[in-house]
Amino acid sequence: MLTIAMPKGRIFEEAVGLMREADFQLPEEFNEGRKLIIEVPNEQLRFILAKPTDVATYVEHGVADLGIAGKDVLLEEDRVVYELVDLKISECYLAVAGLPNTEMSTVAPRIATKYPRIATNYFREQGEQVEIIPLNGSIELAPLIGLADRIVDIVSTGRTLVENGLVEYEKMIEVTSRLIVNPVSYRIHDERIEEIVDRLSAVIERKEM
Ligand SMILES: Nc1ncnc2c1ncn2[C@@H]1O[C@H](COP(=O)(O)OP(=O)(O)OP(=O)(O)O)[C@@H](O)[C@H]1O
Numbered sequence: 001m002l003t004i005a006m007p008k009g010r011i012f013e014e015a016v017g018l019m020r021e022a023d024f025q026l027p028e029e030f031n032e033g034r035k036l037i038i039e040v041p042n043e044q045l046r047f048i049l050a051k052p053t054d055v056a057t058y059v060e061h062g063v064a065d066l067g068i069a070g071k072d073v074l075l076e077e078d079r080v081v082y083e084l085v086d087l088k089i090s091e092c093y094l095a096v097a098g099l100p101n102t103e104m105s106t107v108a109p110r111i112a113t114k115y116p117r118i119a120t121n122y123f124r125e126q127g128e129q130v131e132i133i134p135l136n137g138s139i140e141l142a143p144l145i146g147l148a149d150r151i152v153d154i155v156s157t158g159r160t161l162v163e164n165g166l167v168e169y170e171k172m173i174e175v176t177s178r179l180i181v182n183p184v185s186y187r188i189h190d191e192r193i194e195e196i197v198d199r200l201s202a203v204i205e206r207k208e209m
């Protein structure tokens with residue numbers, strides 16, 4: 001039996017929908033309830049429901065063979081896992097944003113973000129030295145109350161920026177969710193995992209036509 005780490009929250013519904021389209025028989029328990037481990041014996045699969053930022057940790061440690069995680073989390077966490085399929089779900093992007101018509105301070109501008117690693121690398125590549133201010137949520141608050149010059153955050157509909165009077169300065173990285181695998185599991189269960197990859201890829205290709 002293979003174990004798949006599924007991200008609770010935003011990605012969950014789309015991920016379950018995609019698997020069902022690929023003909024995985026997932027029980028009703030996926031639609032409701034608080035169970036964190038769901039076995040699907042007919043499919044020889046066991047699902048664990050994890051926080052999105054923890055999925056790659058479970059997969060790296062081999063307690064889950066496969067997992068579904070946003071590209072943003074994968075870049076930020078830099079775990080030792082292989083990315084197998086771009087599932088093309090939960091699309092959004094990372095952007096630099098801030099108050100309109102404001103210059104960044106010339107000396108170590110302050111960047112508030114949930115993505116310190118991505119932000120550090122991004123500004124380093126631009127040759128800018130910045131001070132990263134790590135936050136866990138409500139990132140848009142930071143420029144509004146003078147904690148930061150800019151934020152690095154996810155944009156999806158753009159509504160949070162607009163409603164808080166912020167503007168996007170630079171698009172950084174397109175984000176979608178990916179199927180990831182533990183490298184050792186991939187070697188041991190290659191045929192079974194390829195079968196799962198093929199089923200999901202067929203659905204994704206069909207949707208793109
Ligand atoms: N508008 C969005 N905001 C944040 N993440 C989004 C958005 N749209 C898609 N995503 C994807 O969903 C993932 C985050 O999912 P979710 O918001 O459920 O997790 P979380 O940030 O850990 O939640 P929490 O609010 O509990 O901290 C991101 O890693 C990203 O890949």
Ligand SMILES: O=P(O)(O)OC[C@H]1O[C@H](OP(=O)(O)OP(=O)(O)O)[C@H](O)[C@@H]1O
Binds near residue numbers: 156
């Ligand atoms: O472009 P939009 O569609 O408005 O979506 C983007 C917003 O959604 C996310 O926040 P989330 O809802 O996860 O809240 P939090 O990070 O503040 O907890 C993200 O951090 C942005 O604030």
